[in-house]
Amino acid sequence: MTKLEQIRAAEARLLLPTYDRNPILFAGGEGVHLIDELGHHYLDLLSGIGVNALGYGHPAIERSIINQSRALIHTSNLFFHEGQAELALRLTERTGLDRVFFANTGTEAWEGAMKLARAHAGLLRSEGKDIGTKFLALEQSFHGRTFGSMSTTYKAKYREPFGPVVPGVEFVRFNNVADLKAKFSNEVCAILVEAIQGEGGVRALTQEFFAEARALASSTGALLIVDEIQSGMGRTGKWCAYQHYDIRPDITTLAKPLAGGIPLGAIVCTEEAARAIHAGMHGTTFGGGPLACAVAITVIDAIENEGLLAHATEVGDYFQQQLRSLSAKHDAIVDVRGKGLMLAAELDSADLAKLTVAEMLKRHIVINCTSDTVLRFLPPYILERAHVDTAIAALDEIFTEHAAHTTANSAGGQQRG
Numbered sequence: 265m266t267k268l269e270q271i272r273a274a275e276a277r278l279l280l281p282t283y284d285r286n287p288i289l290f291a292g293g294e295g296v297h298l299i300d301e302l303g304h305h306y307l308d309l310l311s312g313i314g315v316n317a318l319g320y321g322h323p324a325i326e327r328s329i330i331n332q333s334r335a336l337i338h339t340s341n342l343f344f345h346e347g348q349a350e351l352a353l354r355l356t357e358r359t360g361l362d363r364v365f366f367a368n369t370g371t372e373a374w375e376g377a378m379k380l381a382r383a384h385a386g387l388l389r390s391e392g393k394d395i396g397t398k399f400l401a402l403e404q405s406f407h408g409r410t411f412g413s414m415s416t417t418y419k420a421k422y423r424e425p426f427g428p429v430v431p432g433v434e435f436v437r438f439n440n441v442a443d444l445k446a447k448f449s450n451e452v453c454a455i456l457v458e459a460i461q462g463e464g465g466v467r468a469l470t471q472e473f474f475a476e477a478r479a480l481a482s483s484t485g486a487l488l489i490v491d492e493i494q495s496g497m498g499r500t501g502k503w504c505a506y507q508h509y510d511i512r513p514d515i516t517t518l519a520k521p522l523a524g525g526i527p528l529g530a531i532v533c534t535e536e537a538a539r540a541i542h543a544g545m546h547g548t549t550f551g552g553g554p555l556a557c558a559v560a561i562t563v564i565d566a567i568e569n570e571g572l573l574a575h576a577t578e579v580g581d582y583f584q585q586q587l588r589s590l591s592a593k594h595d596a597i598v599d600v601r602g603k604g605l606m607l608a609a610e611l612d613s614a615d616l617a618k619l620t621v622a623e624m625l626k627r628h629i630v631i632n633c634t635s636d637t638v639l640r641f642l643p644p645y646i647l648e649r650a651h652v653d654t655a656i657a658a659l660d661e662i663f664t665e666h667a668a669h670t671t672a673n674s675a676g677g678q679q680r681g
């Protein structure tokens with residue numbers, strides 16, 4: 265039995281069967297490449313799932329982990345350490361918001377944001393305002409797997425096995441201003457959006473819809489909460505995707521790439537939203553620990569020192585342009601979209617999308633498929649044009665082979681017929 269086979273057998277016996285893993289055992293990484301147990305390099309165009317913004321083995325991250333682990337890995341939130349305020353300052357400056365709460369994961373940050381919205385509405389009610397407790401979320405949204413997050417996540421497959429979900433959530437048709445206006449009322453305490461939906465297929469809000477959500481929320485004191493867990497921290501070429509729209513949310517949530525692979529999530533909010541929270545109302549054992557904060561500070565500084573926002577824009581534009589050229593050549597690609605290094609190519613069939621991911625993996629390139637037909641690219645920000653060329657050449661080969669195969673099959677079918 266190989267080591268991989270042994271691990272597969274042990275996992276099959278010991279773990280909850282939540283993941284349908286690819287049969288590869290990764291043992292290391294270097295730059296934009298993952299390295300398997302046999303030493304094969306894989307071009308990683310997914311960065312975990314949008315996590316490893318600086319790729320693998322970044323020297324600043326390694327140094328930061330070594331230094332901070334020698335000093336202090338954990339202390340509780342009953343005491344101070346150096347990292348939280350320093351990181352919060354960086355995050356507030358870059359998001360344009362005022363205050364931060366540190367969690368551990370995306371879903372946990374989102375849960376906290378929902379709690380904050382309910383608490384804020386409660387505060388407004390105590391001040392005599394007429395405002396309810398309902399959430400408006402969007403169709404095709406994804407906000408995580410815990411109860412509140414799951415209840416605001418659209419697809420039934422994530423919610424139905426675990427019902428009843430948290431009540432008081434209504435879904436608005438994506439980018440449909442009329443539906444948003446029809447469903448918004450004083451009953452709503454928050455409108456919940458991703459500026460660019462990730463799991464939903466890399467779909468951006470329109471300026472009109474986003475601006476209307478902002479205006480409606482402001483008209484009653486409801487909060488506009490923007491989930492930047494996948495799109496934030498520079499992936500789209502700006503710190504947050506909402507900055508492309510020049511819209512300021514009341515709350516945003518960050519996680520995935522925030523601490524370069526160490527779990528860390530954050531709720532970042534306005535002074536007004538923060539009025540609703542006082543000591544003891546919310547908390548966490550691990551969130552905002554010294555190690556995660558030190559690494560997150562390092563990640564932000566590296567993104568800036570290495571000019572990675574501009575780089576993500578430049579290489580992302582090149583990647584998108586190359587995908588467009590490919591779609592002009594292959595009818596199977598029906599749409600290309602995204603911003604910076606959050607990109608998608610939508611195909612005309614779910615089977616082809618699945619096949620493409622598998623064929624890319626055979627060629628040692630990691631991508632994934634979301635919303636059945638959408639190939640998603642979330643590479644590390646250090647990606648270079650040469651890596652894009654490698655990926656495009658592989659996709660070209662796969663689509664060409666597939667088209668030839670399909671033509672041969674239909675010709676064979678016609679001959680037989």
Ligand SMILES: Cc1ncc(COP(=O)(O)O)c(C=O)c1O
Pocket residue numbers: 313369370371372374406407408409458462463491492493494495519520
């Ligand atoms: C937009 C968005 N929100 C929330 C989450 C949940 O994050 P986590 O898996 O860290 O709980 C994800 C994860 O994919 C996400 O993409």
